[in-house]
Amino acid sequence: MDPLSILLDGVRARGAFVLRTVQNPPWSVQVRDRAPLSVVAILRGMPWVVPSTGDAVRLGAGDIAIMRGPDAFTFADNPRTPIQVVIQPGPRRTTSAGTELPEVADMGVRTWVNGVRTCDDGADGSSVLLIGKYRGRGEIATHLLSALPPLLVIPRAAHVESALVSLLAEETVRNEPGQDLVLDRSLDLLLVASLRAWFSRPDAEAPAWYRANGDPVVGTALRLIHGHPGHPWTVAALAGRTGVSRATLARRFTDLIGMPPMAYLAEWRIDLAADLLREPDATIDSVAHQVGYGSAFALSTAFKRARGISPQRYRDRT
Incomplete structure (x- = not known):
C-alpha cells in the first residue's frame, strides 16, 4: 500500500462521540474536551470556526472542518459573539465561568438544540452541525496526527461524496441494534475520504x-x-x-x-x-x-x- 493508505488504515473509531446540533443565533460554543481529532460537517448555515491560534474561518453548508487536539476551538455564528457554552472533557457543558449547565436542551437521539427551535428550514438563521470525535489517540495513527495542521477545511466543491455525510447524519439520529458500530465506521469513512481529498489539494501543505x-x-x-x-x-x-x-x-x-x-x-x-x-x-x-x-x-x-x-x-x- 502507499504511505497514505497505511496511515489511514490505522483510523479506527471505538465508541466515538457523534452528535447533531442545531444552533440558533446568537451562539458561540468553545470546545475544550482535548479530543485528539474532531470532524465537523456543516449541514446548514454559515458558521465560523475560530482556532486557538490563527484566523477565524467562515464555513458554508457542505464544508467539512477537521480539528486536531488537544487545542481548544470555537464554533459561532459570529467570531465576536461571546462564548455561551464550553464543552469540557466527558463531554460536559458549562458556562465560560465553569458553571455546569443542565441537560435540558436535548431534542431527539444524539441531538442538541440551543434555545427554542423556531423552524426547520433555516429561515431563522440557525446552523446545523454534524460532529464526530475520536476519543483516544490510539484511534488515529501518531504519524498521521503529526502530519495534520490544527485546523483544516475541505470545501464542499473539493471533497468527498455527499452520500457519506448524509449517511452519518441519518445514522446519528437513529437508535438501532449495533448503532455504535455503525456510527464508528461511518465516521471512519467520512474522515478517510476527507483527508484523502485534503492531501490531494495543491494548497494543502501536505507532509514531505x-x-x-x-x-x-x-x-x-x-x-x-x-x-x-x-x-x-x-x-x-x-x-x-x-x-x-x-x-x-x-x-x-x-x-x-x-x-x-x-x-x-x-x-x-x-x-x-x-x-x-x-x-x-x-x-x-x-x-x-x-x-x-x-x-x-x-x-x-x-x-x-x-x-x-x-x-x-x-x-x-x-
Whole structure:
C-alpha cells in the first residue's frame, strides 16, 4: 500500500462521540474536551470556526472542518459573539465561568438544540452541525496526527461524496441494534475520504512523505519502509530495491524528505510502536519485533531516546 493508505488504515473509531446540533443565533460554543481529532460537517448555515491560534474561518453548508487536539476551538455564528457554552472533557457543558449547565436542551437521539427551535428550514438563521470525535489517540495513527495542521477545511466543491455525510447524519439520529458500530465506521469513512481529498489539494501543505510518494526512487523506498517496518533495512538494501546507488538514494531521500533514510525509518518505527503499545494485548517484546527491534530492551532504549519516556511508562499514561 502507499504511505497514505497505511496511515489511514490505522483510523479506527471505538465508541466515538457523534452528535447533531442545531444552533440558533446568537451562539458561540468553545470546545475544550482535548479530543485528539474532531470532524465537523456543516449541514446548514454559515458558521465560523475560530482556532486557538490563527484566523477565524467562515464555513458554508457542505464544508467539512477537521480539528486536531488537544487545542481548544470555537464554533459561532459570529467570531465576536461571546462564548455561551464550553464543552469540557466527558463531554460536559458549562458556562465560560465553569458553571455546569443542565441537560435540558436535548431534542431527539444524539441531538442538541440551543434555545427554542423556531423552524426547520433555516429561515431563522440557525446552523446545523454534524460532529464526530475520536476519543483516544490510539484511534488515529501518531504519524498521521503529526502530519495534520490544527485546523483544516475541505470545501464542499473539493471533497468527498455527499452520500457519506448524509449517511452519518441519518445514522446519528437513529437508535438501532449495533448503532455504535455503525456510527464508528461511518465516521471512519467520512474522515478517510476527507483527508484523502485534503492531501490531494495543491494548497494543502501536505507532509514531505506524501509529496515524495510520486518520486520513482523515494516513493518506492517509503513504501518499503512503511509496509515492512520490521525488516532489517539498510541504505544499501533500500538502494538495491529502488535500483540506484546508496549515495543517490541517501541524497535524493534527504532532499525530498528532509532527513536521511535511516533517521526516517527510526522515527517511523517509534511512531508505530507508540500506536501498538496502546493495544491491550500487546507486550513490549512483541511490539519490538513488529517494528524491527530485536528485543524489548532495544526498543526501550530507542523509545526513551526519542520520546524521553520508557515504553512502559508511555503505556501507563495513555
